[in-house]
Amino acid sequence: MIRTRFAPSPTGYLHVGGLRTALYNYLFARKHQGSFILRIEDTDQQRKVKGAVENLIETLRWAGITPDEGPGYGGELGPYIQSQRLELYARLTQELLDKGHAYRCFCSPERLRNLRHAQSSGNSQTGYDRHCRNLSPSDIRQKMQAGEKFVLRMKVPLEGEIVIDDSVRGRVVFPCSLIDDQVLLKTDGFPTYHLANVIDDHHMQISHVIRGEEWLPSTPKHLLLYRYFGWEAPQFAHLPLLLNPDRSKLSKRQGDVAAEDYRQKGYLAPALVNFLALLGWNPGTEQEIFSLDELIQQFSLDRVGKSGAVFNPEKLDWMNGLYIRNLEFDDYYSLAKPYLPETTDYTEAGMREIARVQQQKISMLSELPQKSLAFFIDLPSYTKAEFSEWFEAEQVPRFLTTLLAEVREFTAFDGALFIEAVKAAGKTSQLRGKPLWMVLRIALTGELHGPEIHSVAAILGKTHCLRRLEKAKAYVENQFDQG
Numbered sequence: 001m002i003r004t005r006f007a008p009s010p011t012g013y014l015h016v017g018g019l020r021t022a023l024y025n026y027l028f029a030r031k032h033q034g035s036f037i038l039r040i041e042d043t044d045q046q047r048k049v050k051g052a053v054e055n056l057i058e059t060l061r062w063a064g065i066t067p068d069e070g071p072g073y074g075g076e077l078g079p080y081i082q083s084q085r086l087e088l089y090a091r092l093t094q095e096l097l098d099k100g101h102a103y104r105c106f107c108s109p110e111r112l113r114n115l116r117h118a119q120s121s122g123n124s125q126t127g128y129d130r131h132c133r134n135l136s137p138s139d140i141r142q143k144m145q146a147g148e149k150f151v152l153r154m155k156v157p158l159e160g161e162i163v164i165d166d167s168v169r170g171r172v173v174f175p176c177s178l179i180d181d182q183v184l185l186k187t188d189g190f191p192t193y194h195l196a197n198v199i200d201d202h203h204m205q206i207s208h209v210i211r212g213e214e215w216l217p218s219t220p221k222h223l224l225l226y227r228y229f230g231w232e233a234p235q236f237a238h239l240p241l242l243l244n245p246d247r248s249k250l251s252k253r254q255g256d257v258a259a260e261d262y263r264q265k266g267y268l269a270p271a272l273v274n275f276l277a278l279l280g281w282n283p284g285t286e287q288e289i290f291s292l293d294e295l296i297q298q299f300s301l302d303r304v305g306k307s308g309a310v311f312n313p314e315k316l317d318w319m320n321g322l323y324i325r326n327l328e329f330d331d332y333y334s335l336a337k338p339y340l341p342e343t344t345d346y347t348e349a350g351m352r353e354i355a356r357v358q359q360q361k362i363s364m365l366s367e368l369p370q371k372s373l374a375f376f377i378d379l380p381s382y383t384k385a386e387f388s389e390w391f392e393a394e395q396v397p398r399f400l401t402t403l404l405a406e407v408r409e410f411t412a413f414d415g416a417l418f419i420e421a422v423k424a425a426g427k428t429s430q431l432r433g434k435p436l437w438m439v440l441r442i443a444l445t446g447e448l449h450g451p452e453i454h455s456v457a458a459i460l461g462k463t464h465c466l467r468r469l470e471k472a473k474a475y476v477e478n479q480f481d482q483g
Contacts, residue, residue: 002034003207006060006067007041007197010052013258014059016311017212017242017250020276024239025210026065027277027299037204038070040081041197043190053081059259063269064292069204077204082196089191092199092229093152093184101228102184104150105132106143127180128153152185154194154221154228162220167208167237167301174220182221194218198225206234210301213238237301240280243308250311266339266365267316271323275316279309289322321363332359339368341376346459353459357451371450375459380446380468382475387448390438391476399429399439400473404466413462415454422453443472 004025008018029036038060042048057072069075079085096102105128107115112128119126133155135143143150157176164172184195191199201209216238226233242250250257256265262272270292277295278288281304290298324332336355346354354375358368374380382391390396403425410417426436437453444456444465457465 001205001207002029002032003037003205004029004034004210005037005039005201005204005206006065007039007200008056009041009044009047009193010049010056011044011047012049012052013260014056015257016259016262016272016276017257019059019063019065019259019272020242020279021211021239022060022065023063023273023276024281024299024304025208027296028208028210028301029068030296031299034207035068036065037075037077037206038067038073038080039200039204040071041193042081042083043193043196045083045188045190055260059263062263063259063273065273080204082200083190085196085200086189086191088203089185089196089199090189093191093195096154096184096228097152099228101155102152103133103135103155104140104144105153105181105183106135106148106150107131125178130181133181149187151183151187153181154184154224156181156221156224162223164216164219164223164236166216166219167235168240168304169213169216169238169306172216172219174217176220179220179224194221195225198222198229201234202226202229202231208235208237210237210239213241237304240305241308242279243310245310245312247308247310262316264366266335266367267320268323268327268335271320272316274323275319279311280304289319317363324362324365325360327359329356329359336365336368339365340372341369343376345376350459353455357455357459361451374445374447374450374456377446379471380442380444382442382446382472384446387442388479390435390442391479393431393435393439395429395431395435396439396476397473397480399425399431399436400443400469400476402428403440404469404473407462407466407469410462413465415458418457418465419454439472444468 006018006022006025008014008022014022026036028034038057040053040056042053053071057070060067067073069077070080093102097104107128111131115129116126118124132150132153156179160176162174162176162179164174166172182194183192185191200206219236219238223233244250256262259272263269273292274288274290274295277290277299281299283290283298284303327335333352333355336359337351340351340355343351354372355368358371362368362371403421406421406425407413407418410421422436422440426432431439438448441447441450441453441456444453444460450456460468
């Protein structure tokens with residue numbers, strides 16, 4: 001049975017690269033009617049962040065990536081949090097010691113720092129020098145009786161090579177001479193990632209390890225552990241890195257990297273998932289928009305590329321805008337409403353209309369406050385330099401005066417009636433075409449662009465339209481007087 005896993009560390013919000021890794025594991029498992037497991041790798045207790053586990057679980061839920069087993073989901077092969085599995089790690093580490101595949105290292109942190117400094121200064125290969133690898137049993141007993149702290153290291157063969165048959169990268173060969181004697185158990189009794197990762201993958205019956213390419217150099221150590229324990233190794237697949245547009249590694253320095261950042265900005269989960277799926281995987285067609293079910297049907301590891309995938313924010317914005325435009329209005333409004341200002345100026349129907357006129361114009365929900373600002377200000381300002389070219393025409397004061405007179409006479413008010421009055425006032429004042437509509441938009445909104453003007457007028461209503469037209473008229477007349 002196909003069993004994949006996503007095994008994040010609870011050190012903060014979930015990186016979009018981690019979300020893509022979870023997605024690929026989920027798609028592969030679902031494609032083959034297998035199981036997808038969530039495991040929390042919290043062996044580095046110093047880096048653990050409070051609330052991070054809950055955030056990881058919630059982010060996966062939001063994205064629609066639902067584990068079959070894991071914290072909060074149950075399962076027969078748990079516990080699925082590594083800090084709850086220390087007894088298993090201790091027992092199996094002792095087995096490695098007994099078999100001669102591991103040894104106690106008593107080197108102090110100071111000695112190791114000096115060693116790294118000397119190696120770096122001399123342009124030598126960095127790594128542990130195996131100082132404690134051949135200590136005699138009596139030396140070991142003496143140090144332990146003296147209470148010296150130690151870690152357990154893995155004995156890597158001094159010769160030969162480790163070959164990885166990777167589903168993405170093919171055959172990769174690592175000479176043993178370049179592999180460090182990895183620490184397996186720290187002085188605090190917690191295992192390192194490398195040991196716990198291998199033990200858990202075996203005991204949770206993981207068939208495929210699909211993870212980022214940054215773990216490829218660690219894979220020879222993992223394969224050695226499988227060999228030392230006498231276990232069959234899973235199939236490995238190392239995914240390409242996510243890159244900034246300048247092809248540097250995706251990092252916080254150049255923009256948002258946490259899935260939570262995109263969620264808060266109002267990116268839709270299906271859009272972000274669709275976008276991430278295409279960062280490294282190629283469906284082999286021109287299709288770019290996929291539902292989750294379509295991704296499951298079409299995903300395959302043999303179409304995952306080796307080279308880094310550029311995270312293009314403009315492409316994500318385009319895709320997210322498309323998803324927003326294709327939402328049923330009630331679904332869109334339920335997502336959009338939290339982004340709109342709280343106000344008593346509009347009924348629920350009015351708020352729905354404000355959201356409606358922006359649905360075709362936004363690429364993320366967080367754009368709503370700024371794009372809808374004209375509806376929530378008391379009165380617009382007309383002092384921007386770019387407004388002057390539209391207000392300086394001599395027909396403008398008469399147009400505004402005529403339009404005000406027309407609107408004041410309305411006993412009923414809607415967008416269509418307002419536009420008829422605008423056209424009539426334009427004809428009377430000889431203000432036509434683009435200048436008419438630009439003057440009107442600026443007068444009502446204080447902006448050069450926005451929703452269709454009949455929708456703006458209908459949302460504002462008669463009273464607010466009159467107040468804004470009156471202010472615009474006074475401003476224009478004052479400018480003419482000063483001129």
